[in-house]
Amino acid sequence: DAKTTQPTSMDCAEGRAANLPCNHSTISGNEYVYWYRQIHSQGPQYIIHGLKNNETNEMASLIITEDRKSSTLILPHATLRDTAVYYCIVRVVGNAGNMLTFGGGTRLMVKP
C-alpha cells in the first residue's frame, strides 16, 4: 500500500468548510484513496473513497488531483460533531486480508 502524509492537526470554524489534505505521491494505478474518521472513543467510520474522479456523498466530497499524487477531503459545513481524527488510506482493492492500516491521521478540531 502507498504511504500517505497528512498534517497532524487542523482547526476549522463551525459552519465553514473543512479541507483536509493528503499526499500519496507513490500511489499506483490500481490503488484507491479511502477516507475514514474516528470520533473519540468510537469505532472508525467510513466516509468516502475514489480512484481518479472526484466523488461526493452525503458526508463529504473527495477531490483527487489529476496526477493522483494528492487528494483533499472536504466537509462542506463542519459541525462540532465533525471533531475527530481523519485518516487517509491508499489501498488496492481486493488486497488479501483486507487489513486497514491507519497512520497518524489529521486531528480536526471544529470550533464554535
Next chain:
Amino acid sequence: NAGVTQTPKFRVLKTGQSMTLLCAQDMNHEYMYWYRQDPGMGLRLIHYSVGEGTTAKGEVPDGYNVSRLKKQNFLLGLESAAPSQTSVYFCASSYSLRANTQYFGPGTRLTVL
C-alpha cells in the same frame, strides 16, 4: 438495521482469566475482522474471516482465538488474559474482499489487571 454491534462494552479481567467478545452484524456481510487499538496508536488486525466457518490470522494473532460458526457472528476469545492485552477491541465487517469499505462496531474496552 443495527449495523455492527459488540458485547460487552467494558470488561475488567484478572491475569489468566478467559473471556469471549461477541461481534454481530446484520448487513449480511461475508467478511468480518477483529482489530485492537492501543492508546495513541492505529488499528492492528488480530484475525479475520472471509466467510462462515473460515478464519485467518492477521497482524497480531498471538494470544487470541476466533470462531465464525454463523455468518452474522464473529467471536474473539482470550484463553489466558495478559496485561499486554489491555486495549480497545473493534470488530468490523465488509461486503466482499473487493470492498475496503469496512463498517466498525462501537468497541469493547478491556482491562487486564
